[in-house]
Amino acid sequence: MNAVQGKWALITGATSGFGKAIAELLAKHGCHLIVTGRRAERLESLQHILEEKYSVRVLAYCFDVRDLNQCVEMSNDLQSREIVPDILINNAGLASGKNKIHEGLIGDWEKMIDTNIKGLLYITRTILPMMVARNEGHVINIGSTAGHVVYPEGNVYNASKFAVKALNEAINLDLVGTNIRCCSIDPGAAETEFSLVRFHGDANKASKVYEGYQALRAEDIADAVLYVIGTPPHVNITNMVIYPTAQRNVFVWDKKG
Numbered sequence: 001m002n003a004v005q006g007k008w009a010l011i012t013g014a015t016s017g018f019g020k021a022i023a024e025l026l027a028k029h030g031c032h033l034i035v036t037g038r039r040a041e042r043l044e045s046l047q048h049i050l051e052e053k054y055s056v057r058v059l060a061y062c063f064d065v066r067d068l069n070q071c072v073e074m075s076n077d078l079q080s081r082e083i084v085p086d087i088l089i090n091n092a093g094l095a096s097g098k099n100k101i102h103e104g105l106i107g108d109w110e111k112m113i114d115t116n117i118k119g120l121l122y123i124t125r126t127i128l129p130m131m132v133a134r135n136e137g138h139v140i141n142i143g144s145t146a147g148h149v150v151y152p153e154g155n156v157y158n159a160s161k162f163a164v165k166a167l168n169e170a171i172n173l174d175l176v177g178t179n180i181r182c183c184s185i186d187p188g189a190a191e192t193e194f195s196l197v198r199f200h201g202d203a204n205k206a207s208k209v210y211e212g213y214q215a216l217r218a219e220d221i222a223d224a225v226l227y228v229i230g231t232p233p234h235v236n237i238t239n240m241v242i243y244p245t246a247q248r249n250v251f252v253w254d255k256k257g
């Protein structure tokens, strides 16, 4: 028996990148899944593949985490099925745009603030009470090194990830006296659809972000999640910062070419 076998993990944003890799790894270890995202086809295909490949139960909820009503609906549906997530992975998020603050697009800012901060809060507020009632659970917030140091033109994305860092600390404080643990896993550069989304679908610009060095892979973050969850109940890793070896902080890189 491993730490996740037979448990239920809720992963937001499981249609690509970290969320998808985490879903795959947890399912491989016998964990039942609740996966979310806005792209229905991808979600359904993930559900079928993981159910068939690993014989675990997979529930898929297609919705936007910015919509509080839909977050509540998912939570109500889980309660009606008497399913309490043992693990909550607040992963859904994005960077949208990379501009100087005085040239930023308001629509980009709203997307980032509404998804990275408010979406995380909505999901946490609707799911965490179930964990508290049971006095058991593990919350993993996917933050970022962008939540530790601000970089030029990162402005609102940085601010949203600084907020995730603060909320991760706040959740830990408010859960003192319970058995619920809470960790922010904060990656540096990782090759996912992140840059494609950030640059509004410009594949050329996106691929340049990953040129000349080995970026983190989504699977690296999934490994870290499994490690954190697998620690004994008296161990609470509250923060894990993970850079690719070629990137020592937000500014110091070893890029070839």
Ligand SMILES: NC(=O)c1ccc[n+]([C@@H]2O[C@H](COP(=O)([O-])OP(=O)(O)OC[C@H]3O[C@@H](n4cnc5c(N)ncnc54)[C@H](OP(=O)(O)O)[C@@H]3O)[C@@H](O)[C@H]2O)c1
Residues within 6 Å of the ligand: 012, 013, 014, 015, 016, 017, 018, 019, 036, 037, 038, 039, 063, 064, 065, 066, 091, 092, 093, 094, 095, 115, 119, 142, 143, 144, 145, 186, 187, 188, 189, 190, 191, 192, 193, 194, 195, 197
């Ligand atoms: N890649 C990096 O370099 C990096 C580094 C540090 C932190 N991060 C963070 O890691 C997390 C995952 O990013 P990723 O790199 O895996 O990027 P990704 O491949 O673009 O995946 C993002 C996931 O979030 C979901 N999502 C985005 N907005 C959503 C919304 N409003 N409602 C529901 N789901 C939403 C997407 O699903 P749908 O589009 O189907 O909704 C997708 O499944 C994000 O919080 C990101 O900020 C990434």
